[in-house]
Amino acid sequence: MKDKIILFVIGVLFGAVIATGAFYVYSKATTCNTNSNNQMQMPGGNPPEKPSGENGQPPELPSNN
Numbered sequence: 001m002k003d004k005i006i007l008f009v010i011g012v013l014f015g016a017v018i019a020t021g022a023f024y025v026y027s028k029a030t031t032c033n034t035n036s037n038n039q040m041q042m043p044g045g046n047p048p049e050k051p052s053g054e055n056g057q058p059p060e061l062p063s064n065n
Helices: 002-032
Strands: none
Touching: none
């Protein structure tokens, strides 16, 4: 009976170590992959510009006719 209790305690501690390690790796991976303002950025550090039509005007929407 004593052996089963010791084995249970060791299993719980081993599981806690694995869960803590997995959470640490997950939190490090998510903090390294996020931008401060959650926008996609180009390699130069500037966010991509929206496409525009001629003379800087936005393109016309197609008609539903």
